[in-house]
Amino acid sequence: MSNYTEENIKTLDWREHIRMRPGMYIGKLGDGSSQDDGIYILLKEILDNSIDEFVMGSGKTIEVTVKESEVTVRDYGRGIPLGKMVDAVSKMNTGGKYDTRAFKKSVGLNGVGTKAVNALSSYFKVQSVRDGRTREAEFSKGELQEEHPEKDTTIRKGTKITFVPDEKIFSNFKFRTEYIEKMLKNYVYLNPGLRIIFNGEEFYSENGLKDLLQDNIEEEIVYPIIHLKEDDIEVALTHSSKSYSETYYSFVNGQNTTQGGTHLSALKEAIVKTIRDFYGKNYDASDIRKSVISAIAIKVMEPVFESQTKTKLGSTDMGGDLPTVRTFVNDFIKRNLDNYLHKNPETAELLQRKINQSERERKDLAGIRKLAKDRAKKVSLHNKKLRDCKQHYNNAKHSRNLETTIFITEGDSASGSITTSRDVETQAVFSLRGKPLNSYGLTKKIVYENEEFNLLQAALNIEESLEDLRYNNVVIATDADVDGMHIRLLIITFFLQFFPELIREGHLYILQTPLFRVRNKKETRYCYTEEERRKAIKELGKNPEITRFKGLGEISPGEFKNFIGKDMRLEPVMLGKDTTIDELLEFYMGRNTPERQEFIIENLVVENDEGMEVVDAI
Known part of the structure; x- marks a missing residue:
């Protein structure tokens, strides 16, 4: 054994530590294909400071510009004190939020966020304007490069920060406007x-969480949105007429707590208790919460989160002389929801009718659900469809493992390659037997009657809600041919029909695998597009060997590990801005309309000896 001496003990400065262990500060790195990837956390850390200025009553407008890899955030708050500007963005544990009088209910209380962005950026520039004076400084990877002297200015007060994420840490990254827009909304x-204002487009809300629900609900609702608000808490609530699942949006001090926490647990409990008391009936909790769509935002003094990325509230107390989070939320819902239902008897009647309907549906399905669960349990003992991994998204003691992934594959050859080359710690494989059933227009009953759907639902653990989802990334891995595309569409239809929140919450992806391998005796290149193929042929010189991959099963396990490791390319499945789920399913999976035929013709891809070519018209 080697000697363990003083030389083995190392002290890293703050920049080195952040760059060596970025996951401790911003969660996973990623390439921008997931909404919880590090590049969006960098943007959020800068934005949080600008939001805190607004909350403190200074600066009603924030401008965000993203041009390829460069991000600029300009607010019109008070501006960082000029004498401490450089320290505020480059000295750990330096900031204005330790004084709780100024930032009583802020998110960023640890003085780390902006420094982490600075350390993880190849270029970082800060400018502050206060009282007609301005100062600027530029950094690279946390190191001060140039500090401009303080001078007079006529521009408006505030802070402007520009940064470019370091490509050595965030490889092949790309900002997706859909994720940024969701964050800004x-x-x-x-x-x-x-x-x-984001790249010229303005976002604004007058009615808070009521606007959030109105903008995100695609289906019909049973009754008008109930909007309740007091100091430090706001709740919006309704029920969908079609959805099978529960949908929640939760926030603490402006932070989107995507994994919930004590406040969301309290909300669910309070809704059930208040409704039971109001109607004087001991309804089953699942009947009350089925199809619920709700949002909650609370403000807590010095909140405790369960990870640096602040996606789950761990605080049990509101802070100061206030009660526990559970008591605070329960009292608020009991007082306000009960009062609302008494004052709005039409809404109360519609809500009770919805609960009764859910109760009838649950009892109708009870028999088949029990059979399906028993079947799934038996199969799970020797389930050849699922090759599970060791870590799961829902069983972490503290912060959830964002790397947990399940690949949904077609056939034995493809699943065999992935199974052999996967990371058994965090990557599972679920194998389909040919083409799944087209579930468009079918009821939830089919999920239990169809063995494949039932086993997939059980593998993901999403029957009741997304709360116990076992894998953060659900990845469809099918061939890039006609059959593979059809299977892909059928799987997406299944999730859209019965578990749309899986897509809304950004968990569903398509695995991108290379179409070509181009190599010579010295180098091998994997190409995902025709453009990449042409570039590889040009750069590798005369007569390289070119292989066209027509199916996942053709790629050997030894090669496959290159495509599902750290350089894995995932394409997120997203819902468009202006299309409802019903419209989407009707277009792709409904009757064979002239519009769909036209769409297929316009997007037809054919293959020739030179590679692939898109045919625009036939």
Whole structure:
């Protein structure tokens, strides 16, 4: 054994530590294909400071610009004190939020966020304007490169920060406007009166969480949105007429707590208790909460989160002389929801009718659900469809493992390659037997009657809600041919029909695998597009060997590990801005309309000797 001496003990400065262990500060790294990837956390850390300025009554507009890899955030708050500006963005544990008088209910209380962005950026520039004076400084990887002297200015007060994430840490990254827009919309819902301008488009909300539900609900609702608000808490609530699942949006001090926490648990409990008391009936909790769509935002003094990325509230107390989070939320719902239902008897009647309907549906399904669960348990003992991994998204003691992934494959050859080359710690494989059933227009009953759907539902653990989802990333891995595309569409239809929140919450992806391998005696290149193929042929010189992969089963396990490891390319499945789920399913999976035929013709891809070519018209 080697000697263990003083030389083995190392002290890293703050920059080295953040760059060596970025996951401790921003969660997973990623390439921008997931909404919880590090590049979005960098943006959020800068934005949080600007939001806190608005909350403190300074600066009603924030401008966000993203041009390829460069991000700029400009607020019109008070500006960082000029004498401490450089320290505020480059000295750990330096900030204005330790004084709880100034930032009593802020998110960023640890003085780390902006420093982490600085350390993880190849370029970082800060400018502050206060009282007609301005100062600028530029950094690279946390190191001060240039500090401009303080000078007079006529521009408006505030802070402007520009950064470029370091490609050595965030490889092949790409900002997706859909994720940024979702983040910015949440900020304005939580801060009525705030304007955020993103690449020229303005986001604004007057009615807070009520606007959030109205903008996100695609289906019909049973009754008008109930909007309740007091100091430090706001709740919006309704029920969908079609959805089978529960949908919640939760926030603490402006932070989107995607994994919930003590406040969300309290909300669910309070809704059930208040409704039981109001109607004087001991309804089953699942009947009350089925199809519920709700949002909650609370403000807590010095909140405790269960990870640095602050996605789950761990605090049990509101802070100061206030009660526990559970008591606070329960009292608020009991007082306000009960009062609302008494004052709005039509809504109360519609809600009770919905609960009774859910009760009838649950009892009708009870028999088949029990059979399906028993069948799933028996199969799970020797389930050849699921090759599970050791770690799961829902069983972490503290922060959830964002790397947990399940690949949904077609056939034995593809699943065999992935199973052999996967990481058994965090990657599972679920194998389909040919094409799954087209579930468009079918009821939830089919999920239990169809063995494949039932086993998939059981593998993901999403029957009741997403709360116990076993894998953060659900990845469809099918061949890039006609049959593979059809299977992909059928799986997406299944999730859209019965578990749309899986897509809404950003858990569903398509695995991108290379179409070509181009190599010579010295180098091998894997190409995902025709453009990459042409570039590889040009750069590798005369007569390289070119292989066209027509199916996942053709790729050997030894090669496959290159495509599902750290350089894995995932394409997120997203819902468009202006299309409802019903419209989407009707278009792709409904009757064979002329519009769909036209769409297929316009997007037809054919293959020739030179590779692939898109045919625009036939």
